[in-house]
Amino acid sequence: MFPKPIEKSSEALQRTYKAILPIALFIWLLPLLAVMLTSIRSAGDINAGNYWGWPTEFNLINNYTDIFLNSKIGLYILNSFKVTIPTVLLTLTISCLTGYALAIYRFRVNMFLFFVFIAGNFVPFQILMVPVRDLSLQLGLYDTTTGLVLFHSAFQTGFCTLFMRNFMKALPFELIESARIDGISEFKIFRYIVLPLVRPALAALAVLIFTFIWNDYFWATVLVQGDHALPVTAGLQSLNGQWISQWQLVSAGSIIAAFPPVILFFLLQRHFIAGLTLGATKG
Amino acid sequence: MAVASYKNHKTFWHRNRIAITPWLFLLPGLFMFLIYVILPIFQSIWISFYEWDGLSPKNYVGFENYLELIDDENFYTSLKNNIIWLILYMLAVPVGLFIALFLNQTVTGIRIYKSLFFFPFVLSQIVVGLVFTWFYNPANGIFAIILGFFGVEAPSILGNEDYVTYGIIAAGLWPQIAYCMILFLTGLNNVSPDQVEAGRLDNAKGWKMLWYIILPQLRPATFIAIVVTVIGALRSFDLISIMTQGGPYGSSRVLAYYMYETALSEYGYRMGYGATIATILFLIMMVYITFFLWRMYQQEKEGA
Numbered sequence: 231m232f233p234k235p236i237e238k239s240s241e242a243l244q245r246t247y248k249a250i251l252p253i254a255l256f257i258w259l260l261p262l263l264a265v266m267l268t269s270i271r272s273a274g275d276i277n278a279g280n281y282w283g284w285p286t287e288f289n290l291i292n293n294y295t296d297i298f299l300n301s302k303i304g305l306y307i308l309n310s311f312k313v314t315i316p317t318v319l320l321t322l323t324i325s326c327l328t329g330y331a332l333a334i335y336r337f338r339v340n341m342f343l344f345f346v347f348i349a350g351n352f353v354p355f356q357i358l359m360v361p362v363r364d365l366s367l368q369l370g371l372y373d374t375t376t377g378l379v380l381f382h383s384a385f386q387t388g389f390c391t392l393f394m395r396n397f398m399k400a401l402p403f404e405l406i407e408s409a410r411i412d413g414i415s416e417f418k419i420f421r422y423i424v425l426p427l428v429r430p431a432l433a434a435l436a437v438l439i440f441t442f443i444w445n446d447y448f449w450a451t452v453l454v455q456g457d458h459a460l461p462v463t464a465g466l467q468s469l470n471g472q473w474i475s476q477w478q479l480v481s482a483g484s485i486i487a488a489f490p491p492v493i494l495f496f497l498l499q500r501h502f503i504a505g506l507t508l509g510a511t512k513g
Numbered sequence: 514m515a516v517a518s519y520k521n522h523k524t525f526w527h528r529n530r531i532a533i534t535p536w537l538f539l540l541p542g543l544f545m546f547l548i549y550v551i552l553p554i555f556q557s558i559w560i561s562f563y564e565w566d567g568l569s570p571k572n573y574v575g576f577e578n579y580l581e582l583i584d585d586e587n588f589y590t591s592l593k594n595n596i597i598w599l600i601l602y603m604l605a606v607p608v609g610l611f612i613a614l615f616l617n618q619t620v621t622g623i624r625i626y627k628s629l630f631f632f633p634f635v636l637s638q639i640v641v642g643l644v645f646t647w648f649y650n651p652a653n654g655i656f657a658i659i660l661g662f663f664g665v666e667a668p669s670i671l672g673n674e675d676y677v678t679y680g681i682i683a684a685g686l687w688p689q690i691a692y693c694m695i696l697f698l699t700g701l702n703n704v705s706p707d708q709v710e711a712g713r714l715d716n717a718k719g720w721k722m723l724w725y726i727i728l729p730q731l732r733p734a735t736f737i738a739i740v741v742t743v744i745g746a747l748r749s750f751d752l753i754s755i756m757t758q759g760g761p762y763g764s765s766r767v768l769a770y771y772m773y774e775t776a777l778s779e780y781g782y783r784m785g786y787g788a789t790i791a792t793i794l795f796l797i798m799m800v801y802i803t804f805f806l807w808r809m810y811q812q813e814k815e816g817a
Contacts, residue, residue, distance in 0.1 A: 232701065232709050232727050236618050248620060255629055261644045261687070262633070264655055268647075281653045328542035335535035341813065343539070345806050350550040352744055352802045356772040356791040360560055360784045361553035363777070364567070384549035387542050416534040445637035447751045452777065463639045467755055470643060477647060484640045495635045499628055506692070507699035507734075 269293055269481035276478055293482045301472070302457050303483055306465030310490075312375040313382070313450075313461055314443045318436050320383040321390050325435070326428070328387065329394025330420055334406060344395060351388030355448050358385075366453055375459050378450065382443050390435050393508055397431040398424060434505030437498045441491040462487045554795065561788040567776075571785070578789040587763055588790065591771040594678050595747065595797075598767060601682045602689060602746035606738045609693025610731075614723075616694070617701045627698060634691040642755035645684035646671065671757055674764040681752050681765060689745055693738040700734030701727075736808070743801050747794065768794040 236247050256263070268281065270290040280286065298304050332344050362381055363372065371377030401424065409419045450464035460468070466487050473479045495502050526533070561578055563571040582588050616627050633641065648654050649670040657667035670680035704727060712726040728735070750769040753759060759766040759774060766774070768790055774780050776787025 231617070231619075231706060232704055232722065233614055233617065236620060244620075247618070251620075251623075251626055254615070255626060258630060259632065260655065261648050262636075264648070265644050279653060282655065282658060324542040324545065327538040331535040331538035335531065337532065337535055340535075341810075343543070345809070346551065347542075347546065348809065349802050349806060350546060352798065352805070353550070353554060354747060354769060354791065354794045354798050355750070356769050356787075357557045357795040358550060358553040359557075359773070359791065360567075360776055360788050361556035362549060365548070365553075380545070381549050384545035387546050388550065391542060416530060420538070441635060445639075447637065447639050447754070448773075451754075452773075463637050463751075466639055466643070470755070480643060480647075484643050488636050488640045491635050491637075492632075495632075496628070503631075503695060503699065507696055507737075 265481045265484060268477050269485050271478045273476065273478060276476070281477075289478065293478050294486070297469075297479055297482050297486065301469055301479075301483070303462065303465060303469065303486060305457060306460055306462040307486070307490075309375055309459055309465075310444055310461040310463075313378045314440055316379045317382040317386065317443045318439050320379065321386045321439055322432055322435060324383065325387050325390030325394050326425065326432070327420075328391040329398055330424060332391065332395040333398035333401075334403075334424075344391075347388045347391040351385075351392065359452055363452055372453060373455050373459055375454075377453050378459075378461070381449060381453065382446070386439055386442070390439070393435055393505070394428065394431060396508070397428055401427055430501070430504070433498065433501040434508075437494055437502045438505040440494055441502075444491045557788045557795075558792050560785055561792045563785045565784040566782045567784050568782075574785070578786050581786065582789055582793070587766065587771060588768075590763060591766045591768045591790075594765065594767045595794075597678055598682055598685075598746040598749055599743065601679070602685065602742050603739075605686055605689040605693045605742050605745075606735065608686075609690045609738060610697045610735075612690065612694045613697035613701060617698060627695075631691045631695050633688040634695070636688065638685075638688070638751035639755050641684055641688055642752045645680070645687075645752075646756050648684075649680055672761055674761055677757055677761065677765040681749075681756055684756065685745070685749060685752050689742060692741060692745075696734045696738045696741075697731060700731045704730045740801070740805055744798075747798055747801075768797075 236244050239247075264282070267285070268276075270288050270293060271280070271285045272287050272289045272292075275281075275286055328347070332340055332347075366372040366377045366381070369377075371380065405423055406419055409423055410416075414423075444461075445463060446461070447463040447467070450461045451467075454460050454464065457465075466483055469483055470480055473483075560571070562573060562575060564574045564577075565571040612630060616623065616630060636644075649656050651657050651667050651669040651672070654667070656670070660667040668676060670676045708726055708730070709722070712722050717726060748769060749767055750773065753765055753767060753770045754773075757765045759770050763771075772787050772790040772794065775790060776782065776784050
């Protein structure tokens with residue numbers, strides 16, 4: 231292990247390390263802690279300039295109910311779910327299929343297609359912006375959550391194919407060969423032998439894609455205009471314009487908007503990190 | 514019985530099963546990816562040769578958009594900022610490594626520390642942007658208070674043409690460092706203990722150990738960290754949009770933001786010119802994509 235385990239160091243050094251840890255964390259999360267504290271302040275405190283002192287009163291419930299009652303944030307959050315959940319399901323379905331095709335079968339353009347998926351995953355969004363917006367307009371999908379779902383699913387297929395293909399390639403190929411000898415159809419091999427084995431990869435991708443899509447802002451502004459379909463990231467931006475210097479509301483709104491992926495992250499942390507660090511250990 | 518009937522049905526499908534099946538599996542993904550990702554790239558390049566407001570018929574102008582770009586001061590400001598982003602964003606890699614080394618211990622509760630340090634990455638850039646906008650607020654932001662503590666009056670970071678880009682990059686570094694940190698923590702987890710022990714026997718310590726024994730083993734993690742950081746730097750859009758909207762006076766624009774502003778905002782709907790900027794950004798990114806693919810190709814050849 232590197233660096234040297236601290237238990238093997240002197241008592242004093244161990245104590246110092248354990249003392250520095252919480253301080254470092256406090257500094258690291260300071261901006262966030264400030265926002266949390268602000269989200270429970272009263273308007274009076276904010277107006278009086280009491281931003282950093284102890285709150286004179288705790289308005290946790292007031293502020294959070296306030297933003298739900300007096301803004302459309304509830305609707306925006308619902309829209310975010312309407313975009314995120316179908317995208318996760320659709321992307322996973324599609325990329326299981328593509329990943330399987332590229333991992334198991336040998337055919338001439340296999341590597342080429344694999345690289346197309348990887349390269350596409352890295353292109354700047356702006357090169358897609360005008361044509362994708364135009365396409366959505368023509369299909370009548372502009373300003374709908376469906377339009378966002380379809381685009382996101384297509385784009386995320388790049389990364390997910392890379393992930394699934396590498397995961398499936400690491401499976402023992404003999405499993406598939408012996409199933410073929412037994413005369414099991416190709417689709418059944420996929421469905422009953424391979425799919426159950428890739429469950430960890432599916433979990434990792436699901437958490438990751440959920441977070442990416444939930445946090446997307448660019449496409450939400452490009453493909454959506456009206457409140458009826460606006461996801462919470464873009465919604466928060468427009469609320470920020472309305473809530474000028476009402477920092478307690480902006481803060482509470484930010485925290486609400488960040489909530490779903492944060493919860494998911496803490497619940498499924500292992501999968502999240504496994505997905506994110508793909509490739510960080512080998513190769 | 515089943516086997517017999519299977520053998521009797523030597524149809525086209527059965528003879529070519531293995532050759533056709535992959536294409537059936539690929540069909541939905543390939544179709545979606547072509548429609549929404551691959552074709553739009555070429556369409557954008559094509560649109561960059563037209564003058565187009567998105568509604569009326571396109572008007573072919575040849576290289577005029579590109580010529581305009583050469584004389585466009587805003588373009589150079591954006592390009593310069595992109596380069597600043599690229600360079601400074603790279604700080605995320607060593608700082609992430611440093612924090613990973615700091616946290617790679619086994620004291621009680623370290624797992625919670627690791628996940629809390631990683632936490633900023635899970636936040637939306639919009640939330641990060643709002644948090645930092647407020648952090649920099651010259652009247653009462655915590656940045657001003659800290660400087661005030663040392664008797665320095667805080668400048669308005671986001672209102673100052675000289676500081677604004679650096680201020681936004683600092684905000685962007687926060688989640689990016691967390692990302693790099695987690696990559697290195699995973700990498701450190703897989704460092705071979707034997708080699709570390711062997712190094713210790715050879716009296717390698719501290720920097721020497723890090724440089725000669727640990728870093729070579731962290732190469733995959735470092736590579737991924739650099740790739741995601743470059744992509745992150747070139748994709749920077751959200752923070753600029755939420756923190757300054759490119760201001761003051763367009764001084765914090767980057768290509769991604771300038772493109773959006775040109776093609777799709779109150780400044781006008783110049784889709785053709787926007788596509789031109791996007792094409793340039795795409796070409797810059799292609800350098801990195803090619804490098805990445807080339808490396809993957811080498812690996813695949815070794816692995817096969």
